[in-house]
Amino acid sequence: METTICPWCQTEIVWDEEIGPEEECPHCHNELKGYRTLNVTLSDNEEELDKELEQESYSSEGSWMEEEESSPRNQGLTSLPSLGGQDTDLLAYESAIGKILETQDQMPECPHCRGYMIFTGQNSVGVGGYQPVIPAGLKHSLLEAPIRMNVYVCPSCFHVSSFLTDEDRIRFAGQVQKAGQINED
Known part of the structure; x- marks a missing residue:
């Protein structure tokens, strides 16, 4: 048996004498016989x-x-408007954003610009503001009011997203699991 070393990925290729040498590297799928060297004078x-x-x-x-x-990632904030007659410094703004993000446990990614979002607070939706839906085949809704959501704002493009709080996520997961058990019966 003879061995050949692929010039592309440096992998040792062992081939059988009866079959003959490989024409293509089985690892990187580059051509072995057509390896060419470029000489520059x-x-x-x-x-x-x-x-x-x-x-x-x-x-x-x-x-x-x-x-x-x-790129979409950088299509956000390029300058800050002046606030109260004072010019605001973009570098100071970005520095403050970095400090805030360091203290957060969760940093969801903005769906628009893919920057990290800042947690700004919680929003509670009571019985009057949230109308639950009962999915087909179930006897109850998956999430009952009142619900609480964590609100995040993207400091670059100012997109706002909200997510269920941990307690309401657990409650939702329990309801989904209970609904799955009902459908199995």
């Missing part, structure tokens, strides 16, 4: 070449930065 004037490479790297970085700035 430098001209006498290496300084010009270095300058050209430097300019290319700057231009490629610029396009990368433009892509990064136009």
